[in-house]
Amino acid sequence: MMNGTELNKLIPQIRRARDYHLYDFNGRRYLDFNLDGGRALLGHKPGRTVLMMKNALEKGLLAPYPGVYGKRLLKQLRMLYPGIAGCSVVYSGRKSKLSDGTALNIYRPFEQINPPEDQPFILLLPLPGSGGFSIVCASKTVCQQLPDPDPVPQYLLSGMCRAAADLGAFFREADIKIWENFNSPLWNRTGPWLYPAVPADRYPALFSAFLERGILLSADYSVPSCAPYLFNKGEIKPIKDIEKEFC
Numbered sequence: 462m463m464n465g466t467e468l469n470k471l472i473p474q475i476r477r478a479r480d481y482h483l484y485d486f487n488g489r490r491y492l493d494f495n496l497d498g499g500r501a502l503l504g505h506k507p508g509r510t511v512l513m514m515k516n517a518l519e520k521g522l523l524a525p526y527p528g529v530y531g532k533r534l535l536k537q538l539r540m541l542y543p544g545i546a547g548c549s550v551v552y553s554g555r556k557s558k559l560s561d562g563t564a565l566n567i568y569r570p571f572e573q574i575n576p577p578e579d580q581p582f583i584l585l586l587p588l589p590g591s592g593g594f595s596i597v598c599a600s601k602t603v604c605q606q607l608p609d610p611d612p613v614p615q616y617l618l619s620g621m622c623r624a625a626a627d628l629g630a631f632f633r634e635a636d637i638k639i640w641e642n643f644n645s646p647l648w649n650r651t652g653p654w655l656y657p658a659v660p661a662d663r664y665p666a667l668f669s670a671f672l673e674r675g676i677l678l679s680a681d682y683s684v685p686s687c688a689p690y691l692f693n694k695g696e697i698k699p700i701k702d703i704e705k706e707f708c
Contacts, residue, residue: 465680465681465682465684466680467665468665468668468680468681469680471668471669471672472672472677472680473485473486473487473489474486478493478501478505478506478589479504479505479506480504480505480506480689480691481493481496481501481504481505481689481690481691481692483505483677489675490675491672491675491676491677492675492676492677492689492692492696492697493505493677493689494655494671494676494677494678494679494686494687494688494689495677495678495679495680495686495687496589496686496687496689497589497590497592498585498592498679498681498684498687499569499585499587499653499654499684499685499687500585500586500587500588500589500590500591500592501587501589501687502570502587502628502631502653502687502690503587503624503627503628503631503690504690504691505589506589507587507623507624507627509623509626509627510588510620510623510624510627512623513619513620513622513623514616514617514619514620514623516619517530517615517616517619517620518616522614522615522616522619523614523616524614525612525613525614525615526612526615528615528618530615530618530619530621530622531550531610531613531618533618533619533622534548534550534596534618534621534622534625535547535548537622537625537626537629538584538596538598538625540625540626540629541625541628541629541632542575542576542584542598544575544576544578544600545576545584545598545599545600546599546600546601546604547598547599547601547604547607548584548596548597548598548599548607549596549597549607549608549609549610550594550595550596550597550610550611550613550618550621551594551595551597551608551609551610551611552593552594552595552611553592553593553594553595559581559606559608561606563580563581563606565580565581565582565583565595565597566580566582566583567582567583567585568582568583568584568585568598569585569652569654569685570585570587570628570632570652571637571651571652571653571654572651572652572654573651576598577600578600578602578603579600579602579603580599580603580606581597581598581599581603581606581607582597582598582599583595583596583597583598584596584597584598586621586624586625586628587624587627587628587631588620588621588624591617591620591621594611594613594617596621635690637652639690640652640653640688640690642688642692642694642697643655643688643697643700645700645704646658646704646708647659647667647700647703647704647707647708648685648686650688653687653688653690654685654686654687654688655685655686655687655688656685657682657685657686659707661682663707664682666707667703667707668680670703670706670707671699671703674699674702674703675696675699676696676697676699676700
């Protein structure tokens with residue numbers, strides 16, 4: 462059975478990404494359900510985030526020196542989720558467990574109403590390309606369990622700040638009923654998150670069937686696909702066709 466690494470090799474080289482679409486070098490367009498593991502929940506080029514990071518880059522803030530954006534990020538996260546009392550940005554390789562062996566779960570926006578309060582968690586922010594780092598958050602009662610932060614480039618922290626602010630605006634404005642268009646027996650949907658309902662051994666065939674029809678799913682069976690917020694009905698018509706093959 463092909464694993465996620467092998468399925469990723471099936472993806473063509475991408476020339477351009479815009480909103481919720483990818484374009485390869487042959488001019489073919491794909492509707493992206495992968496969305497960088499959900500980090501492109503707001504699209505591949507959220508304008509204000511890009512501008513914020515460009516401003517930091519213009520200041521030469523590429524190296525991971527201390528700066529102001531760590532505190533600003535915590536402020537934005539508290540505005541987004543008042544229960545958050547502290548956060549640490551760490552290398553993603555450290556994300557699976559805390560020092561005491563506690564497993565860290567990922568909190569994905571719109572998956573549940575509020576983040577957990579009884580243990581630290583990883584907050585998935587809509588910042589494409591930030592997968593090398595994880596934002597570990599905690600409530601006041603478990604703040605002492607937060608790992609020490611790792612050195613993070615200030616331009617990236619500035620993007621995280623803007624992404625948190627943009628997510629707050631999206632919470633207020635989004636029409637969550639849009640994602641009902643993606644109801645299907647092929648997966649279990651929670652908000653925009655699509656967890657595969659087909660057995661793991663059939664997932665490579667499902668991934669390939671969607672890719673052939675111009676839709677890119679998550680290549681990792683354990684990572685949910687993410688329904689795009691902007692699309693047209695013709696683009697998602699293949700879902701019904703593929704249901705006939707797999708359901």
